[in-house]
Amino acid sequence: MKQGLLLVLSLIALTSLCDTINQLFLKSAIDSLNFTPTLNIIKIFKFIFQLIRKPRLWVGFGFSLISLCVWLVVLSKADLNFAFSADSMHYIFIALASWFVLKEKMSTWRWLGTGLIVVGIVFVSIS
Amino acid sequence: MFKKKVTVKILLLLIVSDMLETAVHFFFKKSTLSVSQGQVTDLSTAIVFLKAAFSSPFLWSGLLIVAVVFIIWSMILSKIDLSVAVPIASFSYILVPVVSIVFLHEQITALRWLGVLFVLVGVVLVSLSSKERTEQAK
Numbered sequence: 149m150k151q152g153l154l155l156v157l158s159l160i161a162l163t164s165l166c167d168t169i170n171q172l173f174l175k176s177a178i179d180s181l182n183f184t185p186t187l188n189i190i191k192i193f194k195f196i197f198q199l200i201r202k203p204r205l206w207v208g209f210g211f212s213l214i215s216l217c218v219w220l221v222v223l224s225k226a227d228l229n230f231a232f233s234a235d236s237m238h239y240i241f242i243a244l245a246s247w248f249v250l251k252e253k254m255s256t257w258r259w260l261g262t263g264l265i266v267v268g269i270v271f272v273s274i275s
Numbered sequence: 276m277f278k279k280k281v282t283v284k285i286l287l288l289l290i291v292s293d294m295l296e297t298a299v300h301f302f303f304k305k306s307t308l309s310v311s312q313g314q315v316t317d318l319s320t321a322i323v324f325l326k327a328a329f330s331s332p333f334l335w336s337g338l339l340i341v342a343v344v345f346i347i348w349s350m351i352l353s354k355i356d357l358s359v360a361v362p363i364a365s366f367s368y369i370l371v372p373v374v375s376i377v378f379l380h381e382q383i384t385a386l387r388w389l390g391v392l393f394v395l396v397g398v399v400l401v402s403l404s405s406k407e408r409t410e411q412a413k
Contacts, residue, residue: 220328221315224307229375229383229391232300233368236394239401261400264393271390 156226157234157273159218164238166215168245173208175250180204233272239265281363285354289363292347295340297370302337304379309333361402368395 180202183195199205222231243262246252310327314320328334351360368391375381 227381228304229372232371257404261397264397268390268393275386
């Protein structure tokens with residue numbers, strides 16, 4: 149059982165990691181377009197059209213597909229309520245990636261929130 | 276400029292997207308339950324399993340709802356800030372365990388609920404801190 153838990157947690161970490169990589173590619177693709185938020189429908193469609201021609205976006209989608217496949221394997225092995233809470237691991241990966249890769253500033257509150265998520269996942273896993 | 280006013284209409288949209296989000300996870304879980312190919316132990320059994328899962332109507336229902344949630348979520352975010360939307364949407368952390376108990380007959384201990392609570396508070400803090408940062412930058 150212990151070994152099974154470790155396997156499931158590693159697989160969840162893998163989906164979270166793929167999700168994070170997807171988010172990084174998506175963010176990088178969007179940033180490269182210099183888009184300012186607008187409610188103008190034509191501008192939004194133009195933006196989306198430019199976006200889907202970025203190869204980076206499709207690399208991200210590829211990771212997102214891998215993430216879905218691994219997620220289905222996770223669900224075949226674990227309870228949904230456990231997997232769903234443990235999947236918030238991606239908050240940790242995104243925090244670390246934003247910090248290391250995107251060099252974003254992390255506030256104390258954000259570290260605290262990320263810490264609480266870690267504690268929560270530990271509780272959910274040992275129960 | 277901050278868009279903070281959460282109107283009744285937006286709140287309803289948030290509740291709908293929460294419920295649909297929960298439905299997505301329920302359908303994904305259902306699709307894996309409907310596969311009778313046995314345990315995934317290595318890559319070849321994983322491929323057999325995934326083939327079966329992708330031919331399940333539950334999975335495609337889930338993916339269809341993902342698209343609907345994406346549209347509703349875009350509508351919500353065009354009206355209010357992400358840092359306001361995420362804490363309200365975090366309701367699904369409670370909704371998924373409830374659906375798991377009622378429809379999937381899973382069991383949840385007190386310690387697990389405590390863990391869910393920690394995750395929930397953590398997610399709310401992370402999303403609130405993004406608002407704080409943008410306000411300081413102004």
